[in-house]
Amino acid sequence: MHFTNHSTKGYNMDVQKVMESLQSEMNQLKDERKNKLSMVVFSGDLDKLLAAFIIATGAAAMGLEVVMFFTFWATASLRDKKKKSKAKDLLSKMFGFMLPKGAGKVKLSQMHMGGMGTGMMKHLMKKKNVASLEELRDMAIEMETKIYICDMSMNLMGFKQEGRQ
Amino acid sequence: MSTEIKADINMDLKGIACPMPVIKVSQQIKKMQVGQILAAETTDPGAHADFPAWAKSTGNEIVATEKKDAVTVFFIKKLK
Numbered sequence: 001m002h003f004t005n006h007s008t009k010g011y012n013m014d015v016q017k018v019m020e021s022l023q024s025e026m027n028q029l030k031d032e033r034k035n036k037l038s039m040v041v042f043s044g045d046l047d048k049l050l051a052a053f054i055i056a057t058g059a060a061a062m063g064l065e066v067v068m069f070f071t072f073w074a075t076a077s078l079r080d081k082k083k084k085s086k087a088k089d090l091l092s093k094m095f096g097f098m099l100p101k102g103a104g105k106v107k108l109s110q111m112h113m114g115g116m117g118t119g120m121m122k123h124l125m126k127k128k129n130v131a132s133l134e135e136l137r138d139m140a141i142e143m144e145t146k147i148y149i150c151d152m153s154m155n156l157m158g159f160k161q162e163g164r165q
Numbered sequence: 166m167s168t169e170i171k172a173d174i175n176m177d178l179k180g181i182a183c184p185m186p187v188i189k190v191s192q193q194i195k196k197m198q199v200g201q202i203l204a205a206e207t208t209d210p211g212a213h214a215d216f217p218a219w220a221k222s223t224g225n226e227i228v229a230t231e232k233k234d235a236v237t238v239f240f241i242k243k244l245k
Contacts, residue, residue: 057188
């Protein structure tokens with residue numbers, strides 16, 4: 001911006017231009033802020049993950065931009081069930097072995113009862129046509145939800161990124 | 166009440182539970198053109214609250230709702 005023109009008219013025009021550009025910039029910032037949802041997903045429990053994905057898909061349907069950040073126990077729910085943990089040190093290997101292999105293997109936070117409770121809940125959900133965790137996850141991805149995974153957690157538990165799903 | 170509205174696309178969402186009806190409708194609406202009408206049949210009781218709220222925040226219009234027993238049909242007009 002330059003104020004070389006010192007006549008009052010030119011000065012006023014410059015001020016007007018500046019105001020207009022500021023206004024449009026402010027509107028842009030407002031728009032960018034309005035339609036966004038960010039979530040930190042920490043838990044690896046089936047019920048809590050379901051809640052997170054229901055909120056995410058619902059918000060995406062409402063036109064919001066959705067960001068999900070997966071950390072700690074939640075990272076295991078995104079594992080590929082077909083791949084083996086390739087951790088080098090023994091402790092990470094143990095975690096890799098003991099943690100659920102993907103969305104199909106996560107447990108309820110309560111009433112898991114050695115798999116019976118979770119199995120019954122899944123059966124009920126299917127019977128009542130409630131979307132499963134895998135379906136909700138795929139739907140969220142289809143709706144362009146951005147999923148970020150904590151690298152530090154992956155490292156701790158011996159998970160590795162191998163291409164994109 | 167039962168003014169005949171002709172829908173451009175019909176969607177069967179009967180038996181599907183929350184939150185899927187709204188998500189499916191929002192995806193379908195994205196593929197449609199402005200001014201077209203979508204008829205969504207649903208049995209989910211949550212839809213009565215979900216659809217108006219969704220329409221309001223996405224800037225679409227529910228032109229009519231029709232209730233037959235447990236099934237409610239929402240006529241949604243794409244506005245933008």
